Amino acid sequence: MNDLETVIGLEVHAQLLTRSKMFCGCSTAFGAAPNSQTCPVCQGMPGALPVINRSAVEFGIRTALAVGCRVNEHHRFARKHYYYPDMPKNFQISQYEEPLAEHGVLDIEVGGSSRTIGIQRLHLEEDVGKLIHEGPLETAQSSTVDFNRAGVPLMEIVSRPDMRSPAEAAAYLRTLRTIVVYLGVCDGNMEEGSLRCDANVSLRPAGSPELGVKVEIKNMNSFRNVQHALEYEVKRQVRALAEGEKIVQETRLWDPERVRTVSMRSKEYAHDYRYFPEPDLPPLQVEARWVEAIRATLPELPAARRRRFAGGYGLSAYDADRLTQGRALADYFETTVREYDKPKIVANWVLNELLREMPADDDRAVAACPIPPRNLAGLLRLIDDGTISGKMAKDVFETMYRTGQDAPSIVAREGLTQVADAGELRRVVDQVLAAHPKVVEDWRGGKKAALGFLVGQVMKATLGRANPALVNQLLGEKLPKG
Amino acid sequence: MTQPKISLSQVEHVARLARLELSEADKERMRRELDGILSYIDTLRALQTDGVEPTSHAVPLTNVMREDEPRPSVPQTDMLANAPDPSGEFFRVPRIIEE
Amino acid sequence: MLTRLTIEDLAARFRRGEATPSQAAAAYLERIEALDGRVNAFLTVTRQAALGQAAEADARFTAGRPLSPLDGIPIALKDLLCTRGIRTTCGSRILETFVPPYDATVMARLRAAGAVLLGKLNMDEFAMGSSTEHSAFFPTRNPWDLDRVPGGSSGGSAAAAAADLAAATLGSDTGGSIRQPAAFCGTVGLKPTYGRVSRYGLIAFASSLDQIGPFAKTVADAALVLGVIAGADPRDSTSVDVPVPDYRAALEGGIAGLRVGIPAEYFIDGIDPEVEAAVKAAIEVLRGLGARPEAVSLPHTRYGLAAYYVIAPAEASSNLARYDGVKYGLRVPGGRDLIEMYGRTRAAGFGTEVKRRVMLGTYALSAGYYDAYYGKAQRVRTLVRRDFQEAFERVDVLAAPTTPGVAFTLGEKTDPLQMYLNDILTIPVNLAGLPGVSVPAGFTTSGLPIGLQLIGRAFDESTVLRAAHAYERATDWHLRKPTLEAPPR
Numbered sequence A: 001m002n003d004l005e006t007v008i009g010l011e012v013h014a015q016l017l018t019r020s021k022m023f024c025g026c027s028t029a030f031g032a033a034p035n036s037q038t039c040p041v042c043q044g045m046p047g048a049l050p051v052i053n054r055s056a057v058e059f060g061i062r063t064a065l066a067v068g069c070r071v072n073e074h075h076r077f078a079r080k081h082y083y084y085p086d087m088p089k090n091f092q093i094s095q096y097e098e099p100l101a102e103h104g105v106l107d108i109e110v111g112g113s114s115r116t117i118g119i120q121r122l123h124l125e126e127d128v129g130k131l132i133h134e135g136p137l138e139t140a141q142s143s144t145v146d147f148n149r150a151g152v153p154l155m156e157i158v159s160r161p162d163m164r165s166p167a168e169a170a171a172y173l174r175t176l177r178t179i180v181v182y183l184g185v186c187d188g189n190m191e192e193g194s195l196r197c198d199a200n201v202s203l204r205p206a207g208s209p210e211l212g213v214k215v216e217i218k219n220m221n222s223f224r225n226v227q228h229a230l231e232y233e234v235k236r237q238v239r240a241l242a243e244g245e246k247i248v249q250e251t252r253l254w255d256p257e258r259v260r261t262v263s264m265r266s267k268e269y270a271h272d273y274r275y276f277p278e279p280d281l282p283p284l285q286v287e288a289r290w291v292e293a294i295r296a297t298l299p300e301l302p303a304a305r306r307r308r309f310a311g312g313y314g315l316s317a318y319d320a321d322r323l324t325q326g327r328a329l330a331d332y333f334e335t336t337v338r339e340y341d342k343p344k345i346v347a348n349w350v351l352n353e354l355l356r357e358m359p360a361d362d363d364r365a366v367a368a369c370p371i372p373p374r375n376l377a378g379l380l381r382l383i384d385d386g387t388i389s390g391k392m393a394k395d396v397f398e399t400m401y402r403t404g405q406d407a408p409s410i411v412a413r414e415g416l417t418q419v420a421d422a423g424e425l426r427r428v429v430d431q432v433l434a435a436h437p438k439v440v441e442d443w444r445g446g447k448k449a450a451l452g453f454l455v456g457q458v459m460k461a462t463l464g465r466a467n468p469a470l471v472n473q474l475l476g477e478k479l480p481k482g
Numbered sequence B: 001m002t003q004p005k006i007s008l009s010q011v012e013h014v015a016r017l018a019r020l021e022l023s024e025a026d027k028e029r030m031r032r033e034l035d036g037i038l039s040y041i042d043t044l045r046a047l048q049t050d051g052v053e054p055t056s057h058a059v060p061l062t063n064v065m066r067e068d069e070p071r072p073s074v075p076q077t078d079m080l081a082n083a084p085d086p087s088g089e090f091f092r093v094p095r096i097i098e099e
Numbered sequence C: 001m002l003t004r005l006t007i008e009d010l011a012a013r014f015r016r017g018e019a020t021p022s023q024a025a026a027a028y029l030e031r032i033e034a035l036d037g038r039v040n041a042f043l044t045v046t047r048q049a050a051l052g053q054a055a056e057a058d059a060r061f062t063a064g065r066p067l068s069p070l071d072g073i074p075i076a077l078k079d080l081l082c083t084r085g086i087r088t089t090c091g092s093r094i095l096e097t098f099v100p101p102y103d104a105t106v107m108a109r110l111r112a113a114g115a116v117l118l119g120k121l122n123m124d125e126f127a128m129g130s131s132t133e134h135s136a137f138f139p140t141r142n143p144w145d146l147d148r149v150p151g152g153s154s155g156g157s158a159a160a161a162a163a164d165l166a167a168a169t170l171g172s173d174t175g176g177s178i179r180q181p182a183a184f185c186g187t188v189g190l191k192p193t194y195g196r197v198s199r200y201g202l203i204a205f206a207s208s209l210d211q212i213g214p215f216a217k218t219v220a221d222a223a224l225v226l227g228v229i230a231g232a233d234p235r236d237s238t239s240v241d242v243p244v245p246d247y248r249a250a251l252e253g254g255i256a257g258l259r260v261g262i263p264a265e266y267f268i269d270g271i272d273p274e275v276e277a278a279v280k281a282a283i284e285v286l287r288g289l290g291a292r293p294e295a296v297s298l299p300h301t302r303y304g305l306a307a308y309y310v311i312a313p314a315e316a317s318s319n320l321a322r323y324d325g326v327k328y329g330l331r332v333p334g335g336r337d338l339i340e341m342y343g344r345t346r347a348a349g350f351g352t353e354v355k356r357r358v359m360l361g362t363y364a365l366s367a368g369y370y371d372a373y374y375g376k377a378q379r380v381r382t383l384v385r386r387d388f389q390e391a392f393e394r395v396d397v398l399a400a401p402t403t404p405g406v407a408f409t410l411g412e413k414t415d416p417l418q419m420y421l422n423d424i425l426t427i428p429v430n431l432a433g434l435p436g437v438s439v440p441a442g443f444t445t446s447g448l449p450i451g452l453q454l455i456g457r458a459f460d461e462s463t464v465l466r467a468a469h470a471y472e473r474a475t476d477w478h479l480r481k482p483t484l485e486a487p488p489r
């Protein structure tokens, strides 16, 4: 058999961060009592009619511009029909032949090289409710429905089948997530379901222009699951083909517990969606002026920001990449740099200390960080003016994180001011040398490591408050020359 | 006898799509009636419509939207009041078997 | 007799203190009690609520502060308009127990105007039908001949208006469902322009065609009701923000010089000769009032019916998908699983005609057939619209029969296609979204009413109503009343 090439396309659903639902005024807030955030419209009651949420359309246009899509001048909603109890009307208001936007691209980086993934279309639709099964679906005797989520705006972004490995798919998803979060149109939370991803996976002989039989994979609710599910599915298909089996076009669910994909055994007739233009909603005419007004409000996107961080601040590509994984983190970095103009030092502190406490892409956590940029800058200035040592600063940082206080208060309260008085330090150095004649002997014998021990003893004697440069200088003066 | 417009198996397929359980007698009667109506609808074929834009809305409106302002929902008890099989704060449905 | 009075006269008596809304409500409720057992127009009579609302209206008149020209006026609604806390069945078993938690916009506007709701009126199930025989509950009778149908689907609304069981009623018109029963029952029935009246709370049959409108004893009364219910609604994206004129004031001024188009295609083969004669006589009346009748052509008329029987069922198959036994309405229990529950609930909940149209619509939208049916029908719809546009470049209104025949007997039409042909002269107006009215224009020798249909430009209800009003003033057909008080035959 020839070498096989993996072909993956992703369909990403992003819940939009509007305050009200797609077609009614019900709140989109998460976590309310079941069926307490519904109305005749989103519960599909007889006689109710939808009205388009302007913000949802604008969020769609924002995203379309950010991924280089052409915003269609004319687009409209259509009804997509299938029966399922979480869908109140048994049709979903979606977009079909005339979506909001088409033909975009997304650049991703995998293993140090860059690839461009095509985006086929971006459209808006309404979310469905939530089904709760009594136990696993296969054995549940009944299920219950909560319609709170029904009607929450969703944006669907469909890629072209341009990805060639599960790693590329994961990179695409990560990049797309960063963008929608940067744009403020989605909170990007996969575990809570505000960002969802389905994949189409197929194999074909390397170099073949034709696509193989594609299998749709659903239920991958974390980045880790996406990569694992796709890796599993590729292996499954490779094995099946090697054993002479035919791949069946089907939908498979990822089962993270059992670490495998499971067939849903769907019949073909279930997929006659009978789309037709939504008669209750007039079409949308997107004028250039509207698009340009939205374009003008676009924030700097992660890729551009990464380039600017590397070029403008002289950071390494790796650091620039990590600092731009979340909009809040990048903002944090830049705000700090505005107050303390040494970008490399700020980058080190953010990447090594701050990210010890929170993930780089967790905007909520970064925004709520107990050390605001101003306070980090204040801490760094205390190092510069010699008040505290770098090592002390790390302890102070931890206290700042725990208490939310600023560095000068902590340093003053805990008496952490660095000992930089040469007279006082000279006495300590003398005591240390006197107490460790053997080590002094070693040093004289050429054992350079002995110096480190002596510095450590001085620091210990001063409870870490000694100015390390001065300690080194004094030791150099006092130690007998070799 | 001309070719029927719709077959019994098509009737069964459409009934499945529409979630309508039809008895055997219903199916045949439905097939006959649909056949008659579809034959009548076929008079449209005589009409040349190439290049004619479809009309999906009687009145040509565009960009009808509302501002993103939350409004109070209808109380949960009112929304559950019509449920044929309520279960606490939920609507209950029988066992779901994927097709 | 208060129930004989027009809205204008009744309101005048309220203002002068010669009658009270409570007395009017009581009179109508008494008449419903006495006669509706024969007509069967009402599905629900809201006696207590009506008396309560009437008492509130009494107080407003006593204080000299009525809310509107409809304050204290007893009205009734077709049972597909959602009424908060009042059962709304849409004439169907599947919604037999449905009590909406909200008011349709028209109901809300009528409430705000002080109108008194007497109850909910019978109809063909989901507004699919032309005789009200397809009501899941019972057929409504034509007040002029109880063996005959009142037309449909708003048969209850037409019969109630004609039999003075309400001062005015509301119905809905998707393919003629206001105008055809108005013609059959000898009353005024107005279908406004699509978008003129909010559809919010109207249980949808075919969303791109449905429109709510009034039935009334006179054209002036219909104009008053329209004035209250018309106007853009933020809850209905297809309602149009065109200013609502004072329709009552627009009735005056006569029709001298009005150009009246007579579409040749509306005088079809098989038209009842008595209907044709009556309508031609009516056109002469218009001429006598100074109007200028002239022949026009609407060449695609004959395709309208076929296009309609694709578009309306397709939209209906979609709109009716929500009736599945989960959220409201009927559920047939005992199935093995969800799919069986769906199938059984919908089989038991929908009547034959509804199932037929759901099947037809589902088929027309299904894979492989969309272009041949739905796509084609939408293009034909464009041609039908263009016909009207071209005609209205030359004339101000069109005059034609409302129906090719008069009220038929119950059970007479068993073939669905024969039933559909009833709407052949009303459907094109829905496809084009235009306003149309049917006004009484005579009787057959056997005493059955005949309707004259007047059709206008989009949002030009004023001209349609002015022409209808002028005709009504020149004739006395609208003053004739069915004699229901006589013992049943």
Ligand SMILES: [Zn+2]
Residues within 6 Å of the ligand: A021, A024, A025, A026, A037, A038, A039, A040, A041, A042, A043, A151, B073
């Ligand atoms: Zn809602």
